[in-house]
Amino acid sequence: MSFHHRMMLQRYGLGCTTSLYSEVLFDPIFTPIFTAVLGTGGFAIGASTITYASLASAIATTAISIGLQALLAQAPKPPKPEDGRAPLNQAIPFRVYAVGRTRVAGARMMWEAKGSNLYSVQAIAGHRIKSFNRFYLNDDEVTVVDNVVTPLTTGGRYGAGSANVRLYTRLGANPETPYAELVSELGAEGIWTNDHRGDGQASLAMRAHNADAQDQQTAFPYGAPSPSVEIDGAFCWDFRDPAQSPTNAATWTWTRNSAIILAWHLCFNEFGFGLDYQKALLPVIELWKEEADICDEDVPLAGGGTEKRYQCNGWDTTENGPKSGLNAILATCDGHLVARGDGARILTVGKFRESRTATLTDADIVGHNVQYGVLFEDECNRLVPKFTYPATNYTSCDTDFFEDTDAQIAAGRVLTMEGSYEWCHQWRQARRLGKRDWLRQRQEVKGSLDVRLSGINAVYARWVRLETPKRLPKLDGKLVENRRSIVALTKGGFTMDFIEHPEGIDDWNPATEEGQQPPVPPAVNASEIPTPVINLIQAKANGGSVYIRVVIIDPDDGSLTPVVRYRVADADGLGTPGAWVEQQNPNAEPSGGYIDLSTGNVPTDEVLDVQAAFIASNRRYSNWSVTEAVTSTSDPTPPAALTSFTLTGSAPRLGNAAFAFSTGNDTHVRTVQIYRVAAGSAFDPDTATLVGTRAVAPSAGYSFTDGDTTRTNLLTNSGFDTDTDWAKGTGWTISGGKANKTAGTQSGLTQAPSFVAGTVYRLASTVSGYSAGTARLRFTGTTTVNGAGRTANGSYLEKMTAATGNNTFVVLGDASFAGSYDDVIMFAETVSCAPQGVWDYYALPLNVSGVEGPPSGPLNVTII
Incomplete structure (x- = not known):
């Protein structure tokens, strides 16, 4: 009996039961898949071929961050953040990759003593990185000036008597530059030569010189120093920036954006999945841009200011495979990733939108298993979000937990689960992620659905509305979240694990939900001075100038003078930071457990790095705090919309389009940018073509022309007004x-x-x-x-x-x-002609800080 015949009989039999099977033999989607599976390689839908290997894997996968994924407990995990303090010591160590800002020691490539010197080289990352920010020897943070560890904060360690330590870095260029000092000392023996460049490998080298016998214990109390560093990791392709090319890594930028980092890991990370970006990203690039923008949304903080919604920072080794990093990245943004049959990947981060919602009806579902309650062994009445805390030198840390005391009393004990957000370095972000997982965990309606191929759109969606008055009347009209979907041909097509979507999961009130900043143990440096902990940083505009407000936790020691320093993060446009500018705050007084500090006027409309320290009465400094970034926006108020934006001249428009616009009585407007997009396309200044910028003043009119105004028609009587010339x-x-x-x-x-x-x-x-x-x-x-x-x-x-x-x-x-x-x-045609075609033009007003006002347009123009 043929396979087709068996399936026909099976469907006839099911059609006679009380289940919701139709007596129709096969639907037009279901049939081709089953008949094609009889082959050997795969089956085709449209122009795309789906392999059998892809059928056996998950189509949709969410972040593995809390205990409810107990069945997936064996999923690979990145190293613990504490593992970044000491280098790997293996004959053939696994390679390291790093994203965002993190602390890592890498893998030791060379460890050699010669005379009174100890030499070492560590492979920090197997790719180019942006910068080395901070240096540690053992657990002491040290200051490095011109490659030399200075005694500014070490109290004699690593610099007592004749002892000294030098640190050298390489960012991973290709080709890279050899370490000249190591080559001069070790090259003759062939230990480290000019051929040991480490092309494309970020690395750290150390030369430690012994102290005299009487100073050795003071200089090196822990024995040979073990270096580690805080770095800004991989450059990633930001697909929202037209100036960046996916094929030219030199155009990429450093980022903490979770969506952009995930795209890099899927397609461009040498140690990632190695997907073809033309198949995985480009067909759905607008969806990825939407997710990246959501990650960059500003979330208000209880004390003032904002932080980005979802940021990602972390490192991993190739020992774990790419799924380890994937899970860690998804956990930082409450991510949901779909593998489409044509190879495209669709990311949906944690923010509900109707545009990412599909519908399942009774006709789409062939089976279900719904749980209206929580089994005792699955119960959780306390969720503890865990993250990596830079303020404690990059260790795992807890935030305030979420709990249900009534449920604890009913259960007779505290049932705790941990939310693991290891690549999240912001405690407030960990709280927001924890709330989302906590609300899901408290949902009582969970289960799985067997979905026919007619419901394939729902399998690819993160959120699903159920229209099931017959099969699931209790869930009719409900919104559920697709937690994991896999191909299951024997069950009709797909199996979808779901959970009812919690109400208010996107609501966030910083004043009541942010919680308290995790405590930082009073760790001191070698000078016995505690390191400040920054609670809040904020740029404050003041009459066209800007100062930086920095709130630190009170150390409860009136003898310490707080000091703030800042620098321009990119002083030359090439990523090189400027010089540090310090400002002491001797008169700052504690209030409510915090000290409120401020700088003088800082450079406006720049990204600044900011740190804080304490100065003791003996003029010794503490370690500098974790670096925080802030944009010194001088005018946060967006300008008003233009009062007019019109086409001038008349058709035909030969290689140009002319416009007139006027500004209102608005003191905030400084410039107007004119953009061009294909007719009917949505306007997004990040992807639209900028054709010109005009400096403007309030209550004034301006003109602008895109293209070449010198073109004339070479044909006479082109409108056939008379019976001449032709x-x-x-x-x-x-x-x-x-x-x-x-x-x-x-x-x-x-x-x-x-x-x-x-x-x-x-x-x-x-x-x-x-x-x-x-x-x-x-x-x-x-x-x-x-x-x-x-x-x-x-x-x-x-x-x-x-x-x-x-x-x-x-x-x-x-x-x-x-x-x-x-x-x-x-x-x-000339090179200055505007492109031929039908276009929409927009005018966008901006203030002095580049804050955008409402766009005007579209004006539809046909350019010949």
């Missing part, structure tokens, strides 16, 4: 403002403009009254150049390149053509 072939007449042809003979209208061989000419024409045949524009002479054939009414734009010997322009109709031509235009 030589008419058989069947052609000029009347009624048009050139008309009747069927019968192939012939043309001609003129003899001046041609330049090799020049591109833009052409426009309008066909009306068409009834039969084909017409086209043509250049003739020694060589014939044909335009596109026209077989319908319409207005047409095209380009033709003149060949040697062209001397005649022809409107040619074949023997069957019957119709009329009008508005025939030809002119020579």
Whole structure:
């Protein structure tokens, strides 16, 4: 009996039961999959081929961050953050990759003593990184000036007597530069030569010189120093920036954006999944841009200021495989990742939107298993979010937990689960992620659905609305979240694990839900001075200037003077930071357990790095705090909309479009940017083409032209207003403002403009009254150049390149053509011409800080 016959009998049998099977034998989607599986390689839907291997894997996967994924407990996990304090010591160590800002020691490549010196080299990351920010020897943070560890904060360690330590870094260029000092000392023995460059490998080298016998214990109390570093890791392709190319890593930027880092890990990380970005990202790139923008949304903080919604920082080794990093990245943004059959990957981060919602009906579901309650062994009445805390030198730390005391009393004990957000370094972000998992964990309606192939759109969606009055009447109209979906052909197509979507999961009140900053143990440096802990950092505009407000936790020691320092993060446009500028705050007084500090005026509208420290009465410094970044926005108020934005001049628009606009009585407006997008496309200044910027003042009018205003039509009487200038072939007449042809003979209208061989000419024409045949524009002479054939009414734009010997322009109709031509235009294209086509133009006002106001437009323009 054939497979097809068996399936037919099975469906007949099911159709006679009380289940919701139709008696229809096979639907048009279901059948091709089952019949194709009898082959050996895969099956096709449209132009895409789906392999059997992909059928056996998850289609949709969410972040593995809390204990409810107990069945997936064996999923690989990155190293603990504490593992970044000491280098890996293995004969052939696993390679390391790092994203965002993190602390890592890498893997030891060389450890050699010669005379009174100890030399070492550590592979920090197997790719190019942005920068080395902070340096540690053992657990002491040290200050490095011109490669030398200075005694500023070490109290004599690593610098007592004749002892000294030098640290050298390489960012991972290709080719890279050898360590000259190591080569000069170890090259003759072949231990470390000029060939040991480490191309494409970020690395750290150390030379430690012994102290005299009486100073050795003071200089090196822990024995040989073990270096580790805080770095800004991989450069990633930000697909929202038109200046960045996926094929040119030199154009990429450093980022903490979870969505952009995930795209890098999927497609560009040498140690990631190695997907083809043209298949995985480009078909759904607009969806990825939406998620990246959500990650960059500003979330208000209880004490003032904002932070980005979802940021990602962490490192991993190739020992774990790419799924380890994938889970860690998804956990930082409450991510949901879909693997589509054509190879595309669709990310949805943690923020509900109707656009990411699909519908399942009774007809789409062939089976279900719904749990209306929580089993005792699965119960959780306390969730503890865990994250990596830079303020404790990058260790795992807890935030305030979420709990249900009534449930604890009913259960008779505390049932705790941990939310693991290891690549999250912001405690407030960990709280927001923890709330989302806590609300899901408290949901009582969970289960799985067996979905037919007709419900494939729901399998790819994160949120699903159920229209199930017959099969699941209790859930009819409910919104559920697709937690994990897999192909299950024997169950009808797919199996979807779901959970009812919690109400208020996106609500966030910083004043009541942010919680308290996790405590930082009073760790001191070698000078016995505690390191400040920053609670809040905020740029404050003040009459066109900006100062930085920094709130630190009170150390409860009045003898310490707090000091703040800042620098421009990118002083030269190439990523090189500027010099630090310090400002002491001797008169700052504690209040409510915090000390409120401020700087003087700082450079405006720049990204600044900010740190804090304490100075003791003996003028010794503490370690500097964790670096925080802030943008010194001088004017946070967006400008008002333009009072007018209009087209000027008249059609036809030969290679240009002219506009006029005026500003209102608004002191915030400083510039207006004009953008061009394809007609009908949504306007996004990150992806639209910027065609010009005008400096403006309030209550004023301006003009702007996109393109070349010098172009003129090389054809005379192009509108056929009179029966002149055109030589008419058989069947052609000029009347009624048009050139008309009747069927019968192939012939043309001609003129003899001046041609330049090799020049591109833009052409426009309008066909009306068409009834039969084909017409086209043509250049003739020694060589014939044909335009596109026209077989319908319409207005047409095209380009033709003149060949040697062209001397005649022809409107040619074949023997069957019957119709009329009008508005025939030809002119020579220049590099300054606006592109040919139909476009929408927008005008966007901005203030002095680049804050955008409401856009004006679209103005629809046809440019010939």
